[in-house]
Amino acid sequence: MHVSGQANSWAQTLIDPIQRSSWLEFVREREDQLRAFLQFDPDLGQEVAAAGSALCESDKTASLQGIPFAVKDNIAVRNFKLTCGSKLLKDFVSPYTATVVQRLLERGAVPVGKTNLDEFGMGSSTENSGFGLTYNPWDLKRVPGGSSGGSAAAVAAGIVPFALGSDTGGSVRQPAAFCGVYGLKPTYGAVSRFGLVAYASSLEVIGVIAREISMIRDVFSVMRGQDPRDHSSLPHAEAEPAKEGGFTVGVPDLASISLHEEVQSSWEKTLDGLKSLGFDMEKIELPTLDYLVSAYYVIACAEASANLARFDGIRYGTRSAGFSGNPEQLVRLSRSRGLGDEVKLRILLGTYVLRSGFQDQYYLRAQRIRTAIRREFEAAFSGVDLILMPVYPCGPFKWGSEGLDPFSQKLSDIFTCSANMTGLPALSFPASLENALPIGMQFLAPPFAEERLLQACERFAQVFPIPACPLYRPRQSAGQNESEGSGAHSSA
Amino acid sequence: MLEYFSKMREFDVEGLPPTARMTQNNRTRKDTAVANTDTEAILGNAPELEDRFIVIPNVL
Numbered sequence: 001m002h003v004s005g006q007a008n009s010w011a012q013t014l015i016d017p018i019q020r021s022s023w024l025e026f027v028r029e030r031e032d033q034l035r036a037f038l039q040f041d042p043d044l045g046q047e048v049a050a051a052g053s054a055l056c057e058s059d060k061t062a063s064l065q066g067i068p069f070a071v072k073d074n075i076a077v078r079n080f081k082l083t084c085g086s087k088l089l090k091d092f093v094s095p096y097t098a099t100v101v102q103r104l105l106e107r108g109a110v111p112v113g114k115t116n117l118d119e120f121g122m123g124s125s126t127e128n129s130g131f132g133l134t135y136n137p138w139d140l141k142r143v144p145g146g147s148s149g150g151s152a153a154a155v156a157a158g159i160v161p162f163a164l165g166s167d168t169g170g171s172v173r174q175p176a177a178f179c180g181v182y183g184l185k186p187t188y189g190a191v192s193r194f195g196l197v198a199y200a201s202s203l204e205v206i207g208v209i210a211r212e213i214s215m216i217r218d219v220f221s222v223m224r225g226q227d228p229r230d231h232s233s234l235p236h237a238e239a240e241p242a243k244e245g246g247f248t249v250g251v252p253d254l255a256s257i258s259l260h261e262e263v264q265s266s267w268e269k270t271l272d273g274l275k276s277l278g279f280d281m282e283k284i285e286l287p288t289l290d291y292l293v294s295a296y297y298v299i300a301c302a303e304a305s306a307n308l309a310r311f312d313g314i315r316y317g318t319r320s321a322g323f324s325g326n327p328e329q330l331v332r333l334s335r336s337r338g339l340g341d342e343v344k345l346r347i348l349l350g351t352y353v354l355r356s357g358f359q360d361q362y363y364l365r366a367q368r369i370r371t372a373i374r375r376e377f378e379a380a381f382s383g384v385d386l387i388l389m390p391v392y393p394c395g396p397f398k399w400g401s402e403g404l405d406p407f408s409q410k411l412s413d414i415f416t417c418s419a420n421m422t423g424l425p426a427l428s429f430p431a432s433l434e435n436a437l438p439i440g441m442q443f444l445a446p447p448f449a450e451e452r453l454l455q456a457c458e459r460f461a462q463v464f465p466i467p468a469c470p471l472y473r474p475r476q477s478a479g480q481n482e483s484e485g486s487g488a489h490s491s492a
Numbered sequence: 493m494l495e496y497f498s499k500m501r502e503f504d505v506e507g508l509p510p511t512a513r514m515t516q517n518n519r520t521r522k523d524t525a526v527a528n529t530d531t532e533a534i535l536g537n538a539p540e541l542e543d544r545f546i547v548i549p550n551v552l
Contacts, residue, residue: 095533189515291503319539367510
């Protein structure tokens with residue numbers, strides 16, 4: 001049984017009274033500043049973990065005994081609320097637990113809270129939450145990214161060693177990059193979606209955010225695998241053996257996309273860093289990248305309009321008070337009052353592109369472009385082991401009117417949504433610090449080659465180890481003065 | 493956004509089949525009843541209950 005280094009320092013946190021009270025004190029302090037959690041309840045988490053764990057002999061190789069973790073609030077954990085960041089679900093208590101969470105419980109992990117997100121996963125900043133902002137632990141005036149902003153902030157500050165998120169168009173990788181931590185989006189089908197509140201069913205995957213690659217590896221190995229409750233889940237291929245020497249990395253031509261200078265600087269440092277490690281860089285062409293975002297949003301909005309139709313205030317959810325007469329009015333009022341503007345926008349767009357007579361023009365066309373993109377990436381991978389891309393055209397931006405407007409945020413999904421459109425696995429990693437803010441880059445790999453992503457990032461950490469934000473505090477094991485975490489690192 | 497979508501018209505989709513689903517498998521499972529979750533927990537989320545019925549305004 002392999003237990004990662006970080007797991008050791010967390011194993012007693014919830015059980016040892018001194019560690020527990022010092023950790024709770026720390027969380028209170030951080031939460032005042034960050035607001036990463038919508039619901040923080042370790043006692044409830046321990047109850048749920050006890051009920052959910054079972055002594056089972058299995059062929060899983062990781063043990064997560066006692067490890068506290070956070071769960072994005074669109075993933076179900078029984079008896080915890082499942083708000084999805086929406087006023088419409090503000091009092092909804094989940095009657096069941098997602099498969100991936102259940103698997104983690106069976107290995108002894110403890111869910112300590114539900115994290116803030118853009119409503120229903122729609123957004124890139126966590127500004128679209130129905131319950132307020134989460135703040136970036138690197139700079140409280142900036143966003144933590146989205147939609148899994150709460151999860152990324154909690155991990156970056158050291159509140160939990162790992163957190164779950166969901167990635168529909170970059171929502172695990174982009175907040176991980178904005179918060180200077182690792183974010184894995186697995187291959188579509190590698191991880192069960194049972195228990196993930198659906199936004200865009202053909203695009204989304206549950207992912208992991210952590211400060212250590214070994215933790216990502218352990219958590220992923222527990223979560224993955226076919227689930228009879230999710231018919232889009234697939235058996236995982238055997239892990240590849242460790243590769244001798246360097247990987248060949250495909251580098252797309254980014255001339256048509258303008259990068260902000262901090263990302264451009266980080267991109268160049270990343271290329272240099274990889275070359276110094278013995279990676280072979282090879283130019284690749286991805287001409288369809290220009291059409292990616294429009295095709296992505298057509299598909300995402302269309303699927304969202306169908307998936308969110310269930311939220312009508314009838315069987316559950318916040319029913320709008322003051323309806324008079326008929327169910328139609330009840331539904332209309334509940335949705336008008338309960339759903340945020342961004343969600344309404346995407347539902348309306350999705351409904352529009354699916355109108356009969358328009359489907360050829362929008363939805364079908366987008367699906368054809370999707371085929372072209374998948375073929376293009378498949379062809380690219382015949383010559384390279386990995387593809388390197390930035391995560392976002394800019395670094396973590398300020399929240400509010402000084403930041404990035406919603407339309408620009410959508411256009412900026414260009415790097416991340418390729419992995420969702422193709423179903424490929426991708427891992428974002430901290431690449432450098434620019435002006436004391438983290439910039440992340442990402443690797444993409446062929447289907448089920450997550451191990452390749454992990455190995456590449458482990459190697460890259462030799463030139464740029466994971467940085468620690470000013471608010472980060474590593475967990476101290478009992479009796480130790482020296483902590484296991486790393487100190488702050490400036491850019492290489 | 494709609495204007496932005498029209499950018500897709502530039503792309504030549506001739507001969508490209510639409511990607512209708514991401515995984516090509518079609519599996520079946522046994523149609524057996526499994527104790528899934530308890531009714532109390534589900535009904536606990538209903539906005540308005542009368543006995544074990546969810547109340548809504550008159551449809552007719």
